[in-house]
Each structure stands twice: as C-alpha cells, then as structure tokens.
Amino acid sequence: MTAMPPEMPPPPGDHPRETPGQTSDGAPDHRRVGRALDLFDTDPLMGAGLPYWLPDGATVRHTLEEYVRDLERRAGYRHVYSPVLGKRELYEISGHWSHYSDDMFPPMELGGEQVVLRPSLCPHHALIYRSRTHSYRELPLRIAELGGMYRAERSGVLGGLTRVRSIQLNDAHIFCTPEQAAEEAYGALELIGRAYAALGIRPVRHRLSLPGPGGTGGTGASYVAGPEGMWERAAGVLREALERAGVAYEAEEGEAAFYGPKIDVQIADGAGREATLSTVQVDFHQPERFGLRYIGADGARHRPVMVHRSVIGSMERAMAHLIEVHGGAFPAWLAPTQLTVLPVSAAELAPAAELVRRATDQGVRAELSGPEHGTLGARIRGGRLVPYQTVIGAREAAAGQVALRLRDGRRVPGLPVEELLGRMGGVIAGRTTALWEGAEGK
Structure with missing residues (x-):
C-alpha cells in the first residue's frame, strides 16, 4: 500500500457530533467525518492502527462487501476462506520472508514451529490451487x-483508515495459461471500472509500476530474479491490458511488487495526497516457487500464470475514500439508513411504524424518527444525509399514500405505499449513484 503522511487520528473523546469535520482547506477528512457520523472509532487499549466499526459503519462496510462478492460471482470468481496464520516456511517459499519481513509481525512459537500473521493472501491461494490437479x-x-x-x-505512518495494521483485503488470484493472462488482466480492469462507477470513485491516474534500480535477484536485491525474461513478459501483459482498455497510464520505476510488475489505480484525498486503491499484478514467480501445474491439451504439465487483482483494495482504505468522496452522503444503495419515517405527532406513530416494518420487509434499511427525538424541523435536519425521508401527518395516514423528500431537495409526489417501496427498491437494487428518476425539482 502507498504510504500516507504521518498523521494520527484524534484522541478518544475528541468526537465532534454535529457537523462532519473537514481538513484545513475545506476538504472532508474521513477521520473526523467518520467519527462525527458514528461510523468507526479507535481505542488505545485496542492499539494504534486497529480501528473498530460502529453499527452504521459496519452496515456500510457489509453492504460494500456483499456488492463486491456479487460482482465477482457474476464475473466467474469462486470464493474461498483461508487462515490468517501460516508457517514461516510458507513465506520463505513465497519470497515474503526475504523481501518483506520488515513489514511482518514477528513469528510466534507454536508446538516447536514458527507461525506468523500473514502479510498477504497469495501464498494461501497458491496452496489452494496446488491442492487439486x-x-x-x-x-x-x-x-x-x-x-x-x-x-x-x-506508528508514525498510521492514520485513520488509510494506513492500518489489521487489513481486510478484497483479493483474488486468477490461475491461467500464459495466453490467457492479458485477457484476465483486462477483465480485472473492467471490473474495477464497473465498481468505481457504482461507488462514485474517480481515479486520478493509472500507474504501471516497474522494478527500480535495485535490480532483481542476488543478495539484498529488492526484487526476485525469477525465470529468464519474467519481468519483461509480465510488464508486456499489463501494457497490453491497459492499451486494450484504452486507459492512459504512466510507467514508474521502483513501485513494483517484489515478485512482479503491477497496475496501480491511484486515488487522491481532499488534500491531493495520492494512494493506491486497486491493483492488477502478473506473477510468474510464485507459480514457479510453489511448483504449480496444469495438464495441457498435449497431456504434458505446464506452469500457470498467477494474476493478482483487487477491485477495491482494502475495506479500510476504500471506506476512508468513500467517506471523503461523499462526505457521509453515501449512494442510496450503500447508505446505512436509506429511509427515515417522521410522524408529525404521537397520533401518527402507529402508521409510521407500519411503514418502517413494510419497508424493512422489502429490504430497505428504514428507521422511525418520532416526536421524542425533537421537533419535526430538527428531525428533518438530523436526517439530512439519509437518501429518502417521508413525513407522516394526519392527511398522509388517512390517505394511505406516501410522498418522499430526497436528500438533494427534490420531491416524489404521493404514491401508494407498495408502489413507492417498489420504486425505491428498484433504485437501491440498481446500485448506482442516482437517487431517483422523475422526481420534482426543488
């Protein structure tokens, strides 16, 4: 992951609750916005770089996770689980121990063996592939x-959600023939573009990350040597994918993974600081190290290529960027609360609660905000980041129809409850950044 400036989150207790925070230049700061909206927090007893998620933040994150899993399933991916621990020997084989151990936690002695917390998922997926013919x-x-x-x-580089010690990574590894590698890298770029469109993310640039002057192979080299011509072949595959996708890119030396070149999709925060969110990598090294094979059409054994890719990177960094991009006003499908129902008085509590129940039954995340929470005006302002609000007064309760006020100020005229919930559900299921179609202006 790309390093961020050494900024620490505010100490516990310094949690503004009324107005989401901004940086000194007016850009949203995910650390303050996230705390102001009760999305996440930290505690010294858990430790630096180990944030925890509050209910609203957990809801957004869970929705994001399910979206990506569904996107991957539709693209032909099969999902697995693998342990977060591995024997030190595993990372010696993969090359992580010799090239990455400074960034790994120390080994733990367990039954006469050394086990470590994994810094990456790829060695585990290589073993999963190797377990079957x-x-x-x-x-x-x-x-x-x-x-x-x-x-x-x-400690000096930790900051909010952008640089943490415990990472939940949206990761995948494609095992393919050499002839399929460029097509798979291109497919990964397409998947990234599709996810960014749904999430409202705009990359600032694509980077082709190549090895630096440290050289490959040999004692103290920053990058593995691998089979002859490995680096050139891998870079050629990535260039082909970028050019087919019509994506402008900049080649930069010194930014490659230790085992191969990669495409880094770069984002920037409100202050203009760059970070890598998504990656596509071509790896000839680990298939060689783990002895991976497939039986070819000729009946002989051949070496597969391993394409690493992450559509939205880590959940932590993705969430940090989404908080800043949207200032807490997430797309309707991603919002922690999608519909707020506001009864004017206690007399409308029952029909308002029934609307919340029916919306919840149809998969809409709905909440009731009753008179006990303040005046109607205060409740409307308090829900300003919720995509949809509806006020239930005596007239609405009698008519059995519901009108919506959208977050952007537009209004949807009164409709029967089932029709309104059906249309709302359709917008949410579409997983786009659009709030509504056909609503009236302010």
Whole structure:
C-alpha cells in the first residue's frame, strides 16, 4: 500500500457530533467525518492502527462487501476462506520472508514451529490451487477472498483508515495459461471500472509500476530474479491490458511488487495526497516457487500464470475514500439508513411504524424518527444525509399514500405505499449513484 503522511487520528473523546469535520482547506477528512457520523472509532487499549466499526459503519462496510462478492460471482470468481496464520516456511517459499519481513509481525512459537500473521493472501491461494490437479479446460480459475492480513506498520505512518495494521483485503488470484493472462488482466480492469462507477470513485491516474534500480535477484536485491525474461513478459501483459482498455497510464520505476510488475489505480484525498486503491499484478514467480501445474491439451504439465487483482483494495482504505468522496452522503444503495419515517405527532406513530416494518420487509434499511427525538424541523435536519425521508401527518395516514423528500431537495409526489417501496427498491437494487428518476425539482 502507498504510504500516507504521518498523521494520527484524534484522541478518544475528541468526537465532534454535529457537523462532519473537514481538513484545513475545506476538504472532508474521513477521520473526523467518520467519527462525527458514528461510523468507526479507535481505542488505545485496542492499539494504534486497529480501528473498530460502529453499527452504521459496519452496515456500510457489509453492504460494500456483499456488492463486491456479487460482482465477482457474476464475473466467474469462486470464493474461498483461508487462515490468517501460516508457517514461516510458507513465506520463505513465497519470497515474503526475504523481501518483506520488515513489514511482518514477528513469528510466534507454536508446538516447536514458527507461525506468523500473514502479510498477504497469495501464498494461501497458491496452496489452494496446488491442492487439486487442474486441466487446461478449467482455466482460467478465479479464486477470490475477502480476507484478513496484518502488517507491522510504524506508528508514525498510521492514520485513520488509510494506513492500518489489521487489513481486510478484497483479493483474488486468477490461475491461467500464459495466453490467457492479458485477457484476465483486462477483465480485472473492467471490473474495477464497473465498481468505481457504482461507488462514485474517480481515479486520478493509472500507474504501471516497474522494478527500480535495485535490480532483481542476488543478495539484498529488492526484487526476485525469477525465470529468464519474467519481468519483461509480465510488464508486456499489463501494457497490453491497459492499451486494450484504452486507459492512459504512466510507467514508474521502483513501485513494483517484489515478485512482479503491477497496475496501480491511484486515488487522491481532499488534500491531493495520492494512494493506491486497486491493483492488477502478473506473477510468474510464485507459480514457479510453489511448483504449480496444469495438464495441457498435449497431456504434458505446464506452469500457470498467477494474476493478482483487487477491485477495491482494502475495506479500510476504500471506506476512508468513500467517506471523503461523499462526505457521509453515501449512494442510496450503500447508505446505512436509506429511509427515515417522521410522524408529525404521537397520533401518527402507529402508521409510521407500519411503514418502517413494510419497508424493512422489502429490504430497505428504514428507521422511525418520532416526536421524542425533537421537533419535526430538527428531525428533518438530523436526517439530512439519509437518501429518502417521508413525513407522516394526519392527511398522509388517512390517505394511505406516501410522498418522499430526497436528500438533494427534490420531491416524489404521493404514491401508494407498495408502489413507492417498489420504486425505491428498484433504485437501491440498481446500485448506482442516482437517487431517483422523475422526481420534482426543488
């Protein structure tokens, strides 16, 4: 992950609740916005770089996770689970121990063996692939996991959700023939673009990350040597994918993974600081190290290529960026509360509660905000980030119709409850950044 400036989150107790925070230049700051909206927090007893999620934040994150899993399933991925621990020997084989151990937590002695918290999921997925015999007819085999990994980040670089020690990564590894690698890398770029459109994310640039002057192979080298021509072949595959996708990119030395070049999709926060969110990598190294094979059409054994890709990167960094991009006003499908029902007085509590029940039964995240929470005006202002609000007065209760006020100020005229909930459900199921179609202006 790309380093962020050494900024620490505000101490516990310094939690503004009324107005989401901004940076000094007026840009939303996810650390303050997230706390102001009760999305996440930290505690010294848990430790730096180990945030926890509050109910609203957990709802947004869970919805994001399910969206990505569904996106992957539709693209032919199969999901797995693998443990967050592994023997030290596993990471010696993968190359992480010799090239990445400074960023790993120290080994733990367990039954005469050393085990470590994994810094990456790829060695585990290589073992999952190796556990079965594969034919060329099965390839490409796409294995995905939303899994935990751990990195011993220095205290000085930790900050909010952008740089943490416990990471939940949207990760996948595609095992394919060399001829399929460019197509799979291109498919990963398309998947990233689709997710960004649904989430309202705009990348600032695409970077082709190549090895630096440290060289490959040899004692103290920053990058593995691998089979002859490995680096050039892998970079060629990524260039082909970028050019087919019509994506402008900048090649930069010194930013590659230790085992291969990669495409980094770069985002920027409100202050203009860049970070990597999504990646596509081509790896000839780990298939060689783990002895991965497939049976070709000729009946002989061949070495697959391993394409690493992450559609939205870590949940933590993705959430930080979404909080800042939307200032807490998430797209309707992602919002923690999608509909707030506001009865004018206690007399309308029963029909308002019934509307909340019916909306919830149809999969809409609805909440009741009754008179005990303040005046109607105060309740409307308090729900200003909720995509949909409806006020239930005596007239609405008698008519059995519901009118909506959208977050952007537009209004949807009164409709029968079932019709309104059906239309709302359709907008939410569409998973776009649109709030509504056909609503009246302010």
